[in-house]
Amino acid sequence: MDPDRKRKIRLVVALTAAVLLATALVYTSFNASTEARSPSELLAEEPSGSSEVYGNVVAGSIVREGTDMRFEIADRDDPSASVPVEYTGQVPDPFREGREVIVEGELVDGTLVADKDSLITKCPSKFQAEQDPDNVIYDPEAS
Amino acid sequence: VIELGLACLVGGLIAFLYGAGAALYGGFTGDRRWVDSSRRAVYSAAVLLTVCVVILESAFLRDDFSVELVADHSSTTTPTLYKMTALWGSQGGSLLLWAWVLSLASSGVLFATRHKHREVVPWATGVLCGLGVFFCGLMLIAGGAQPFARLDPVPAEGVGLNPLLRHPAMAIHPPMLYSGYVLFSIPFAFAIGALVARRLDASWIRSTRRFGLLAWIFLTCGILLGAGWSYMELGWGGYWGWDPVENASLMPWLVGTAFLHSIMVQERRGMLKVWNVSLICGTFALCLLGTFLVRSGILESIHAFGASTVGGPLLGLIAVVLIGSTALIVSRQRELRAERRVESLASRESVFLINNLLLVGLCVIIFWGTFFPLISEAITGERSSLGGPWFDRYVTPLALLLVLFTGIGPLLAWRRISAGRALRLFGPPAAFAAVATLALALLTGAADEPLALVMFGFAAFALTGLAGEFARGASAQRALSGGSWASSLAGVVSRNRRRYGGYIVHAGVAIAFCAVAASSSFQTSRDVRLLPGETTQVDDYTVTYERAFTNVDEAEDRLTFGAVLDIDAGGDHMALTPSRNYYSGRSAGTLASFFEGEATSEVGRSGGATEDLWTAMRPDLTSVDDFIAGADRRIDRATLPAGGDLPDPNTPGGLEQMRQIAAARAQLQGLAVQNLRDRYEQGELPVDFRINVNPFVIWLWIGGATGIIGGLLAAWPAAAARRRVADVHAARLARDLGRA
Numbered sequence: 065m066d067p068d069r070k071r072k073i074r075l076v077v078a079l080t081a082a083v084l085l086a087t088a089l090v091y092t093s094f095n096a097s098t099e100a101r102s103p104s105e106l107l108a109e110e111p112s113g114s115s116e117v118y119g120n121v122v123a124g125s126i127v128r129e130g131t132d133m134r135f136e137i138a139d140r141d142d143p144s145a146s147v148p149v150e151y152t153g154q155v156p157d158p159f160r161e162g163r164e165v166i167v168e169g170e171l172v173d174g175t176l177v178a179d180k181d182s183l184i185t186k187c188p189s190k191f192q193a194e195q196d197p198d199n200v201i202y203d204p205e206a207s
Numbered sequence: 208v209i210e211l212g213l214a215c216l217v218g219g220l221i222a223f224l225y226g227a228g229a230a231l232y233g234g235f236t237g238d239r240r241w242v243d244s245s246r247r248a249v250y251s252a253a254v255l256l257t258v259c260v261v262i263l264e265s266a267f268l269r270d271d272f273s274v275e276l277v278a279d280h281s282s283t284t285t286p287t288l289y290k291m292t293a294l295w296g297s298q299g300g301s302l303l304l305w306a307w308v309l310s311l312a313s314s315g316v317l318f319a320t321r322h323k324h325r326e327v328v329p330w331a332t333g334v335l336c337g338l339g340v341f342f343c344g345l346m347l348i349a350g351g352a353q354p355f356a357r358l359d360p361v362p363a364e365g366v367g368l369n370p371l372l373r374h375p376a377m378a379i380h381p382p383m384l385y386s387g388y389v390l391f392s393i394p395f396a397f398a399i400g401a402l403v404a405r406r407l408d409a410s411w412i413r414s415t416r417r418f419g420l421l422a423w424i425f426l427t428c429g430i431l432l433g434a435g436w437s438y439m440e441l442g443w444g445g446y447w448g449w450d451p452v453e454n455a456s457l458m459p460w461l462v463g464t465a466f467l468h469s470i471m472v473q474e475r476r477g478m479l480k481v482w483n484v485s486l487i488c489g490t491f492a493l494c495l496l497g498t499f500l501v502r503s504g505i506l507e508s509i510h511a512f513g514a515s516t517v518g519g520p521l522l523g524l525i526a527v528v529l530i531g532s533t534a535l536i537v538s539r540q541r542e543l544r545a546e547r548r549v550e551s552l553a554s555r556e557s558v559f560l561i562n563n564l565l566l567v568g569l570c571v572i573i574f575w576g577t578f579f580p581l582i583s584e585a586i587t588g589e590r591s592s593l594g595g596p597w598f599d600r601y602v603t604p605l606a607l608l609l610v611l612f613t614g615i616g617p618l619l620a621w622r623r624i625s626a627g628r629a630l631r632l633f634g635p636p637a638a639f640a641a642v643a644t645l646a647l648a649l650l651t652g653a654a655d656e657p658l659a660l661v662m663f664g665f666a667a668f669a670l671t672g673l674a675g676e677f678a679r680g681a682s683a684q685r686a687l688s689g690g691s692w693a694s695s696l697a698g699v700v701s702r703n704r705r706r707y708g709g710y711i712v713h714a715g716v717a718i719a720f721c722a723v724a725a726s727s728s729f730q731t732s733r734d735v736r737l738l739p740g741e742t743t744q745v746d747d748y749t750v751t752y753e754r755a756f757t758n759v760d761e762a763e764d765r766l767t768f769g770a771v772l773d774i775d776a777g778g779d780h781m782a783l784t785p786s787r788n789y790y791s792g793r794s795a796g797t798l799a800s801f802f803e804g805e806a807t808s809e810v811g812r813s814g815g816a817t818e819d820l821w822t823a824m825r826p827d828l829t830s831v832d833d834f835i836a837g838a839d840r841r842i843d844r845a846t847l848p849a850g851g852d853l854p855d856p857n858t859p860g861g862l863e864q865m866r867q868i869a870a871a872r873a874q875l876q877g878l879a880v881q882n883l884r885d886r887y888e889q890g891e892l893p894v895d896f897r898i899n900v901n902p903f904v905i906w907l908w909i910g911g912a913t914g915i916i917g918g919l920l921a922a923w924p925a926a927a928a929r930r931r932v933a934d935v936h937a938a939r940l941a942r943d944l945g946r947a
Contacts, residue, residue, distance in 0.1 A: 089572065089601070093579055097591035116592065126829065131734045131895060153734060154443060154825065154897065157789070157806040160832070168594075181443060 104145035212262035223339035234329030299354035331400030387426030395491035442808025477546030488532035551623035614669025640668035708921025719910030783811030
């Protein structure tokens with residue numbers, strides 16, 4: 065076979081492989097990805113895969129059993145739309161009732177069964193928020 | 208003095224502006240005097256920016272809170288080391304660091320090439336000065352990025368450095384990464400210079416190869432330090448979480464590694480020219496992207512620095528780099544044609560090409576996964592993200608092949624290799640790898656994780672192959688000059704630093720990947736909730752929560768809750784003390800503020816050659832929430848004036864009143880904290896422990912250190928007088944090894 069033809073064939077093979085790989089990448093990533101939903105969207109859509117659910121922790125809903133935990137999260141703007149969550153794993157320190165959280169998991173029989181360690185508590189970092197210079201004087205150790 | 212800093216920054220900008228203009232003018236007219244002048248402009252920019260850094264550092268050390276940057280990122284109680292490193296904890300400071308390192312590195316490379324590459328240097332100087340103008344200009348123009356901005360009135364105390372960053376690894380991790388990013392701009396600038404001047408032989412590569420290697424070393428250090436920090440400080444048990452910012456540092460590392468390999472093909476064989484210039488432009492664009500990801504807050508990450516003002520301009524620079532370099536490469540297609548073609552698939556150059564494709568493929572996958580939230584939002588309108596398992600699925604097979612090729616590459620000769628020679632070279636390591644794999648499968652539980660087992664096999668192949676290379680080199684040297692084996696080995700390595708340094712890096716990579724495979728596949732992780740006196744079993748360890756302890760560091764405003772664990776490893780006892788640090792917001796002045804922001808974990812760890820016992824703890828404070836809220840209410844009631852109107856601190860009397868209030872609150876808070884400590888120490892609060900047995904983690908750091916040592920060896924310059932001798936030796940050795 066003459067070398068130019070051989071090169072062309074090689075190029076076509078390489079490009080085909082690259083395209084196939086890219087297609088697989090795109091396809092699986094859309095399948096494996098987790099969409100962000102609010103509790104009301106989650107309950108309305110009842111998706112089969114895993115979702116990232118964001119909302120506020122409902123007051124009085126936190127129950128701990130050993131390292132397992134149950135709580136409910138509600139829509140940010142509609143406290144009545146809430147979904148119960150079963151969670152194991154690490155609980156961020158700022159986790160409290162009423163706080164905004166993100167948790168990842170699958171909806172099983174109306175309960176969000178969360179992935180281990182997936183709980184994130186959103187909290188405006190106090191090391192960025194407090195830049196009001198007047199406020200800084202009001203400090204217990206400044207005296 | 209601060210105004211002097213600002214003046215120096217403006218001076219640096221002007222020097223870079225002048226340098227860019229003079230270099231381009233010199234490039235167009237071919238007038239050497241303008242080029243020399245632009246080089247001196249870069250030197251003076253380096254001096255001026257050094258003065259800027261010194262002034263800002265001294266402002267941090269003197270607690271000069273009239274500088275906004277100091278007030279926002281330091282405080283009188285911040286330890287001295289972290290006062291110094293707080294410089295790069297901020298946006299303005301990190302931009303200054305970028306510009307400063309750029310000016311130093313540019314001065315270095317321009318000094319080294321002052322008598323060389325007359326066609327290329329003017330354009331490269333222009334590119335470097337252009338980058339300098341960009342970063343200096345960004346500091347002066349973008350809102351909130353000006354490092355010398357003043358505050359009026361001057362606050363009495365600063366906010367302090369984010370406690371998560373108060374860790375030795377974090378103190379040097381950012382400058383390491385940044386130095387890596389910045390140093391890649393040197394080969395990038397020379398590649399652009401070579402493209403503009405149409406001088407596309409390997410000369411631009413020879414003079415900037417060391418800077419690329421140095422960039423790679425810094426980047427490797429930075430990535431490892433980040434991983435170490437994550438392992439020791441974040442308290443989740445791992446060192447890599449596919450976080451966008453971690454990925455941002457890994458992507459230029461991957462493409463930069465590919466670049467360092469493929470330039471050798473161009474040097475030796477005159478091939479892959481398009482590929483090389485594309486790789487270095489890609490690497491540099493990814494470096495800018497890394498800076499952009501960290502600074503823009505576009506993707507959610509543990510490094511959430513918040514939205515900032517420099518994102519747009521940085522994105523613009525990335526676009527200019529990509530479009531400009533693509534246009535240049537396309538327009539120089541004829542000059543970029545390869546001088547030779549690949550003769551055989553079984554040659555070093557074709558294996559380098561495969562290794563390049565693997566590395567770039569890895570980068571593409573990680574890029575896609577990292578930016579998937581933005582991609583999916585653009586396509587479907589919903590923001591979705593990809594988790595660790597998705598990354599693992601794609602990265603693992605490519606990483607396996609990569610380790611295999613770290614073993615294959617060094618054994619192959621340039622151009623082609625005969626079947627008999629291949630068998631002689633590959634036979635022993637392959638046989639050893641097969642035996643080792645079989646032994647691991649039969650004697651240990653490694654067969655439960657087939658992918659990890661394959662990784663061990665490939666790594667065994669690579670390591671024995673590399674050991675064979677060292678042995679062959681030493682024996683060839685011994686045949687030449689006699690002497691002992693050890694001195695022959697030292698001699699051959701020191702005369703061929705580049706080759707053997709590279710091999711040492713390969714060995715380090717193989718070791719590190721083994722550690723990653725072992726620690727991710729065979730980890731035991733247990734979460735337990737214990738009260739003092741309770742015991743749990745993790746693998747062969749009996750872990751008893753003996754007692755609780757607390758600590759207060761008033762200087763740092765830190766409250767520590769810790770646990771003393773007794774570890775019984777088959778009769779041998781030892782104690783581990785994981786703890787959790789809570790930091791009061793400097794100005795919030797409430798008890799609750801301790802527990803609402805960033806807390807840090809101090810991991811209790813006992814490391815060995817085969818496994819780490821890793822423990823982190825987190826007390827469950829829900830039962831004392833009411834106590835904390837109540838104490839804060841009572842303190843407010845007792846100390847604040849009725850009606851809640853605070854006295855005006857800007858009047859002399861008001862300031863005194865404020866001080867009294869602050870003192871009263873501090874006293875009451877001290878009592879409340881003491882009460883809380885007593886309750887915790889008496890064992891009233893349950894503690895959630897995470898206890899991991901992480902096998903072979905220490906080998907990740909050993910492999911990384913090996914890689915860095917190898918990189919340094921490869922980058923170490925030979926003395927000029929010895930260089931010719933070394934070249935002769937290298938040629939003779941290559942002939943003896945049948946590789947020339």
